[in-house]
Structures are given as structure tokens and as C-alpha cells.
Amino acid sequence: MIRARLAGKEGEYAQGTTVLDVIKDIDKAALKNAVAVKVNGRARGFKDVLEDGEAVIEPIGSDTKEGLEILRHSASHVMAQAVKSLRKDARLAIGPAIEDGFYYDFDVDRPFTPEDLVAIEAGMKEIIKADYPFVAETFSSSDALALFERMGEPYKKEIIEELKADEVCVYKQGDFIDLCRGPHVPSTGWIKAFKLTSFAGAYWRGSEKNRMLQRIYGTAFASKQALEAHLTRLEEAKKRDHRKLGRELGLFSTSDDIGAGLTLWHPAGATVRRVIEDFWKAEHVANDYSLVYTPHIAQVGLWKTSGHWDFYRENLFSPMDVEGQDYIVKPMNCPFHIEIYKSGLKSYRDLPIRYAELGTVYRYERSGALHGLLRVRGFTQDDAHIFMTPAQLKDEIKGVLNFTLYILKAFGFNEFDIYLSTRPDKYVGELENWALAEDALKKALDSTGLAYAIDPGEGVFYGPKIDVKIKDMLGRAWQCSTIQVDFNLPERFDVTYRDETGAEKRPIMIHRALMGSLERFFGCLIEHYAGAFPLWLAPVQAIVMTVTDRNNAYAEKVRARLKQSGIRVELDMxxxxxxxxxREAQLRKIPYQLVIGDAEEKDGKAAPRAMGSKTFEPMTIDEFLSRVKDENRPLVAREGLQGNTLS
RNA sequence: GCCGAUGUAGCUCAGGGGUAGAGCAACUGAUUCGUAAUCAGUAGGUCGGGGGUUCAAUUCCCCCCGUCGGCUCCA
Structure with a gap:
């Protein structure tokens, strides 16, 4: 006997009853918009037979996250069916739903071409039109192995063998058979809106030791409108691409003659960077950090001591010989800060000690990994290392976390994805210190009132950490800030302080970056603001422009007056x-244009026009300056929050 | 690094075995003009680099480099 509940109503059913039978009996309307159901919290298909006992049924809407996943997963099967019918050489690997879409990996003798993609899409449309039902069938593992052996699907066999289950589930639609746990939409006709987006190579199981397969990406939505909206979002993201805007706005470039992944900051980009750096330094001084500078190269022994030479050698640039000694360009700043700490005896009275540096580091990234400003071979970290006693850890972490959020908010980021990563299986340090650190990180997070996720076991071997991802205007997450507790380096470098009794003690170290790297953060800012920086960051803040050359002399005076007041101003005569x-000023995304014609000159005024199409009545330069005074500050300062800003 | 695509003027792109073309930008001249493109003229390229095939290569072949989309990596 099955006792099924749906939408607050109940019914009793005989064995062999399917989900669909129940829905039809209790509440047909629940079918509307649903792609599948949850039975007792587990996603199932409409045609699944219910088991004996209690069955709580909830429809899964096609517009929910789970519903979309099912829809996309089904779409990936339809794609695989189309590929199999077009390409006899294709063997199936895996085809899951992913964020924003789905993919399927195929082992093919000849890679796909753009023409293939068009043909596959057409094939999919046929399959959808034919409206084949998705039919689930349970096989014993040995029968399934035999089945996929007959079908010539070695990857499916490998998956079954690894599952080590007695039974596996197989889904069929039309003449297509695939190993799959489901659930699926009832039939292929349910896939109303889909599009294949790209294809690329991908290793079997993500390991480069394995054979490279060909992956086709696609996406599917509940409606054509939703698909269109998604494609529009992709277009919008493309318009904001920092590589495109970087060139158009003259912010940065790279050069073949210099090398991949090495950034040239042009005057406009360098101006933004300078404003960021000035703000960063002023805030660090205000928050009791000591600013330091360290060399770009050092003897390789430093990295042997730190452990990086062994662990991360493939990411270090090769050593250079200096009078028989091996030197490398630095991949990180920590050992230098440790050496500064160790240059004199430290007492518990000195702690905490906070060393901060905009330290430029170089890491060898494989050519295929490079990407605009986001993945480069030379970059500047907004780095700091804090040395403290275990008793100071809690307050220190709280301070660092608040400082982080303060800085990020100053740049206009107010939404964050925060992760706390705890002790992994392989770790160094005392259990008691790990507990202390994890507790301190957790308490600090709790005190902010922000939501965060815990990644159990995802901490680095040397300590737990907090990662803050910032959400940009399009809702995309960017990994920037990281706060890591480190039990390892103080040990390896034998870092000590003297406690109240004069005994030698080991300090705890925090490694933290707020923006991560200036390059990446800049890339993120460009895309967040679509190149139209807020006034305080804009490379050129205002441009004075004349109507006729009768106004040149007066316009020159206006420019001088603005420049004198600290405005980054240009003059277009x-x-x-x-x-x-x-038009040109708008394309350059200059926040203010000041129009000077005969009328303005006569009254000693200027007519401002803001980025966009907002125009103002003519006003005096003093009026303009007082109007933009607040706007020309980091965002947090405007909100009256704590902090020493550049005002 | 791997798979695929791609590299032609500053930018966006067309072309194609007989040493290249457009629009925008640049420069020169005319125009003195009121909130997103005034008109005319001029100049600009070892067709990413190297090697090969050929009477002849920017075009065909090979190698390298960069870029793009992924895989992988991200201390």
C-alpha cells in the first residue's frame, strides 16, 4: 500500500502506481510547469513507480534550479542522440547539467567542426519534434556491462565498473540508450528552448593523463524568452570584457615582444591603479599596518626553506645563476616579510606585527591557462603578513575580515560569497591550534552577520582560511580576498618571540590579500563598471570642451582651475x-563633460553633462566642484563609515 | 602543456599562387559650429615569426610564437 501526499491532499494507492497516476488523481494542476517531481525529497520522474509506504510528492518547476537541471540533463541526452545518429565514430562519455547549461563528452576520431554543431542542432530539433518518451529501465550490472559492450561504449562500461552497484539504471529515448540515474523530463518534446554554445577538448575524467575527448556545450531553458534573456546576458558580458575595454579605453596591453601574461599598464590604467594604491596605502597605515618593500629576486634557498621549491616547482620560473648561486624571481612575498620579522628579536609586547606590501610576484602559468588580466605570469599582490600570539588570533582575524569588507565596499562591491575552509586530512601544526584558528575564523564570520558556507577539509595543509568572492553587477563571482592562517612557515623559518616569562614561543602567522592581485581586481572593476568608473577612480574625471575657438582662453582657465582643485581634467579645443x-567623451566614458560656449564664458560658468545623457544648467566652477566633492571619494567614505580616506 | 579555432593598416574586418583592399582612427586643408559622428584630400601593411615547395608564397606544407573557447592548474 502506498500513502501518497501532494499539495496537502492524500490518497491511498495499490502497488505499481506511478507518480503520474497519483498526480492525475489528486491534483492535475500540479503538472503545470513541472518537469519532474520530488518524492520524499528525492528527484524522480513522472513515470517512476512508487514504493510501498509514505510518499510525499512535490512538483519540481521548470523554472527552479532543480527543474532546470533536469531539463538540461535531458537536453544533453537529446544532443548525444543527435551526435550518435550523425557520427558513427562517437563513443559516449558523460553528459551532465552544469551551471547555465549542459555538456556531453564524446570520443570521436575526428574533432567536431562548427558545421557539425549546426547539423547536431538540427538533429536535436528532429528528436524533440518526434517527442520520444524517456523510459527508465533497471539492469543488473552484468547485463548492463554486456549491453554497453555490445554497443561499443567503453566509457559507460568503465563507469559501471566503478559504481560497484548490483543494479544500474538505463534511460532510453527512441533508439538511444544511455546509462543514467535520471530523472528526466517525460519526453523529448518537453525541451522547448535550447542552443548549442561551443565545443572544446576535454580530458576524460579531467586528467591530462587520459585521452582527450571532444566536449559540446549547450544550454536549455523552460521558455524561449528565458533562453533569449540568457543569450542577452552573455552578450552583455561580452561587451564588458575587460580585454576589449582595456584596449578601447587605453587601460593596458600586452606585447608579443615582451611575453605572454605580462601586463603593460598604460597611462589611463596606471592612473586607476595609482588611485587604488594610494587609497590602499592610506587605509593600511590608518589600520596600523607597517608598509614594507622587498626585492624581486632572492636565493633559491629561501624557497627550499618555505617548501615552495618542492611543492610548487612547476609554477616557479627557472633559477638564474648569480656568481654560482641560484636566484629566482619571487613567486610570493611571505619569506621576505618573515626575514624582516627575524631581523631582530621580537617580544610579545611587539605583537601583533603587520607587514603589508604591494608585492609584485612572478609565477609560471602554462600558456593555455593565461587569460587577460585574470590569469597572468606577473602580478602585484596586495599582500600582508601578520605575526601574533595565539591569544591575539581571534581579534586579529576579526579585524582583518572587517577591513577586507570595508575595502571591497569602497569599490562598490556589496554582495559576497564567503567560504570557510577547514582542516584537510593532510595537515601540519597542532590540533589545538587548528581548533583555535577555525573557531576564530568562524566567530569573526558570525560577527559580520553575513552568510557563509563551510568547505570541510578544503583548507590548505598549513592552516584554515576564509575566501571572499565578490559579486559583480552581472552577479558573477570573482575570487579576490583570502585570509589564511599559517602554522607552517613560522615553524619552517623558526620564527619566534619572547613571552612574559622570557621563554621562546612560536607566533601564528596570517597571510592575507584583500584585492588578491591588482591585475585581477582591476579586470573585475572594469567588468563591474563596464569601463565607466565611478568618479574617484576614473582616469580622466572631467573634460572641458569648447563650442568655438572664441572660447579657448576662458576654457583654458577653467581647466587650470579644475586641475588645481585636484580634478583629473582634459581640455578639448x-x-x-x-x-x-x-560623442568621443562618452565613448571614453569620462564622468563629466564641461561645455564652454559664449553664454558660459560671459557668465563665468560651465555647462556640465554627466556620463550618459544627463545635462545640468550652467554653473560656476566652484558650484561644480562642491557638487562632485562627495562623488570623488571611495564609496564607504560617502556612507559615513569608518576609515581614513583621501579626502 | 593538451584539443579546436584564429593571427591581413592603430581598431573592426574583406580578399586570395603573380608582392593587397574597405570603414573608423591618424595627418593636411576647408568649415567656427550648442550636447553621441561636418566635408574634402593625404599617408599608412616584409599579410605574427622562421623554414620548405615553386619561375613566383601573404595565399600551399612544416615548425615556432601570440590570441580566443575549453580541459588542467590556481600555494
């Missing part, structure tokens, strides 16, 4: 029409 000058 070219013999061009005003509309042309406006």
Missing part, C-alpha cells in the same frame, strides 16, 4: 563640432 566632442 579641437576644431570639431560639439556633438563630435561629446
Amino acid at each position: 579641437r576644431n570639431e563640432k560639439l556633438g563630435f566632442k561629446i
Whole structure:
């Protein structure tokens, strides 16, 4: 006997009853918009037969996360069916739903081409039109192995063998058979809106030791409108691409003659960076950090002591010979800060000690990994290392976390994904210290009132950490800040302090970066603001433009006055029409344009126009300056929060 | 590093075995103009680099480099 509940109603059913039978009996309306159901919390298909006992049924809407996953998973099967019918050489690997879509990996003799993609899409449309039902069938593992052996599907066999289950589930639609745990939508006709987006090579099981397969990516949505909206979002993201804007706005470039992954900061980009750095330094001084500078190269022994030489050698640039000694360019700053600490005897009275540096480091990244400013071979970390007694850990972490959020908010980021990663299986340090550190991190997070996720066992071997990802205007998450407790380096470098009794003690170290790297953070800022930086960051904040050359002398005075007041200002006296000058300034995304014509000159004013299309009545320069005064500050300062800003 | 695509003027792109073309930008001149493109003219390229095939290569072949989409990595 099955006791089924749905939408607050109940019914009793005989054995062999399917989910669909129950829904039809209790509440047909629940079918609307649903792609599958949850039975007792587990996702199932409509045609699944219910087991004896209690069955709580909840529909899964096609617009929910779970519903979309099912829809996309089904779409990946349809794609695989289309590929199998078009390409006899294709053997199936895996085809899951992923964030924003799905993919399927195939082992093929000849890689796919763009034309293949078009043909596959057409094939999928046929299959959807034919509306084949998805039919689940349970096989014993040995029968399933035999089945996939007959079908010539070695990857499926490998998966079954690894499952080590007695029974496996197989889904069929039309003449297509695939190993799959389901659930699926009832039939292929349910896939209303899909699109294949790209294809690329991908290793079997993600390991480069394995054969490279060909992966096709696609996406599917509940409706054509939702798909369109998604594609529009992708277009929007493309428009904001920092590599494109970086070139158009003259922010940065790279050069073949210099080398991949090495960034040239052009004057406009360098100006933004300078503003960021000035703000960063002022805030660190205000928060009792000591700013330091350290060399770019050092003897390789430093990295042997730190352990990086053994662990991360493939990411270090090769050593250079200096009078018989091996030197490398630094991949990180920590050993230098430790050496500064160790240059004199430290007492518990000195702690905590906070060394901060905008330290430029070089790491060898494989060519295929490089990406704009986000993945480079030379970058500047906004690094700091804090040395403290175990008793100071809790307050220190709280301080660092608040400082982090303060800085990120200053740049206009207010949404975060926060992760706490705890002790992994392989670790160094005392259990009691790990407990102390994890507790301190957790308490600090709790005190912010922000939501966070715990990644159990995902900490680094040397200590637990907090990672903060910032969400940009399009809701994309960017990994920037990290706060890591380190029990390892103080040990390896024999870092000590003297306690109240004069005994030698081991300090705890925190390694932290707020923006992560200036390159990556800049890339993120560019995309967040689509290149239209807020006034305080804009490379050129205002441009004075004349209507005719009668106004040149007065315009020059206006420019001088603004410049004197600390505004980054340009003057456009070219013999061009005003509309042309406006257009160009808009394309350069300059926050304010100040129009100077005969009328303004006569009244000693200027007519401002803001980025976009907002125009203002003519005003005096003093009026303009007082109007933009607040805007020309980091965002947190405007909100009256703590902090010593550049005002 | 691997798979695939790609590299032609500053930018966006067309072309194609007989040493290259457009639009925008640049430069020169005319125009003195009021909130997103005034008109005309001029100049600009060892077709990513190297090697090979050929009477002849930017075009075909090979190698390398960069870039793009992924895989992998991200202390």
C-alpha cells in the first residue's frame, strides 16, 4: 500500500502506481510547469513507480534550479542522440547539467567542426519534434556491462565498473540508450528552448593523463524568452570584457615582444591603479599596518626553506645563476616579510606585527591557462603578513575580515560569497591550534552577520582560511580576498618571540590579500563598471570642451582651475563640432563633460553633462566642484563609515 | 602543456599562387559650429615569426610564437 501526499491532499494507492497516476488523481494542476517531481525529497520522474509506504510528492518547476537541471540533463541526452545518429565514430562519455547549461563528452576520431554543431542542432530539433518518451529501465550490472559492450561504449562500461552497484539504471529515448540515474523530463518534446554554445577538448575524467575527448556545450531553458534573456546576458558580458575595454579605453596591453601574461599598464590604467594604491596605502597605515618593500629576486634557498621549491616547482620560473648561486624571481612575498620579522628579536609586547606590501610576484602559468588580466605570469599582490600570539588570533582575524569588507565596499562591491575552509586530512601544526584558528575564523564570520558556507577539509595543509568572492553587477563571482592562517612557515623559518616569562614561543602567522592581485581586481572593476568608473577612480574625471575657438582662453582657465582643485581634467579645443566632442567623451566614458560656449564664458560658468545623457544648467566652477566633492571619494567614505580616506 | 579555432593598416574586418583592399582612427586643408559622428584630400601593411615547395608564397606544407573557447592548474 502506498500513502501518497501532494499539495496537502492524500490518497491511498495499490502497488505499481506511478507518480503520474497519483498526480492525475489528486491534483492535475500540479503538472503545470513541472518537469519532474520530488518524492520524499528525492528527484524522480513522472513515470517512476512508487514504493510501498509514505510518499510525499512535490512538483519540481521548470523554472527552479532543480527543474532546470533536469531539463538540461535531458537536453544533453537529446544532443548525444543527435551526435550518435550523425557520427558513427562517437563513443559516449558523460553528459551532465552544469551551471547555465549542459555538456556531453564524446570520443570521436575526428574533432567536431562548427558545421557539425549546426547539423547536431538540427538533429536535436528532429528528436524533440518526434517527442520520444524517456523510459527508465533497471539492469543488473552484468547485463548492463554486456549491453554497453555490445554497443561499443567503453566509457559507460568503465563507469559501471566503478559504481560497484548490483543494479544500474538505463534511460532510453527512441533508439538511444544511455546509462543514467535520471530523472528526466517525460519526453523529448518537453525541451522547448535550447542552443548549442561551443565545443572544446576535454580530458576524460579531467586528467591530462587520459585521452582527450571532444566536449559540446549547450544550454536549455523552460521558455524561449528565458533562453533569449540568457543569450542577452552573455552578450552583455561580452561587451564588458575587460580585454576589449582595456584596449578601447587605453587601460593596458600586452606585447608579443615582451611575453605572454605580462601586463603593460598604460597611462589611463596606471592612473586607476595609482588611485587604488594610494587609497590602499592610506587605509593600511590608518589600520596600523607597517608598509614594507622587498626585492624581486632572492636565493633559491629561501624557497627550499618555505617548501615552495618542492611543492610548487612547476609554477616557479627557472633559477638564474648569480656568481654560482641560484636566484629566482619571487613567486610570493611571505619569506621576505618573515626575514624582516627575524631581523631582530621580537617580544610579545611587539605583537601583533603587520607587514603589508604591494608585492609584485612572478609565477609560471602554462600558456593555455593565461587569460587577460585574470590569469597572468606577473602580478602585484596586495599582500600582508601578520605575526601574533595565539591569544591575539581571534581579534586579529576579526579585524582583518572587517577591513577586507570595508575595502571591497569602497569599490562598490556589496554582495559576497564567503567560504570557510577547514582542516584537510593532510595537515601540519597542532590540533589545538587548528581548533583555535577555525573557531576564530568562524566567530569573526558570525560577527559580520553575513552568510557563509563551510568547505570541510578544503583548507590548505598549513592552516584554515576564509575566501571572499565578490559579486559583480552581472552577479558573477570573482575570487579576490583570502585570509589564511599559517602554522607552517613560522615553524619552517623558526620564527619566534619572547613571552612574559622570557621563554621562546612560536607566533601564528596570517597571510592575507584583500584585492588578491591588482591585475585581477582591476579586470573585475572594469567588468563591474563596464569601463565607466565611478568618479574617484576614473582616469580622466572631467573634460572641458569648447563650442568655438572664441572660447579657448576662458576654457583654458577653467581647466587650470579644475586641475588645481585636484580634478583629473582634459581640455578639448579641437576644431570639431560639439556633438563630435561629446560623442568621443562618452565613448571614453569620462564622468563629466564641461561645455564652454559664449553664454558660459560671459557668465563665468560651465555647462556640465554627466556620463550618459544627463545635462545640468550652467554653473560656476566652484558650484561644480562642491557638487562632485562627495562623488570623488571611495564609496564607504560617502556612507559615513569608518576609515581614513583621501579626502 | 593538451584539443579546436584564429593571427591581413592603430581598431573592426574583406580578399586570395603573380608582392593587397574597405570603414573608423591618424595627418593636411576647408568649415567656427550648442550636447553621441561636418566635408574634402593625404599617408599608412616584409599579410605574427622562421623554414620548405615553386619561375613566383601573404595565399600551399612544416615548425615556432601570440590570441580566443575549453580541459588542467590556481600555494
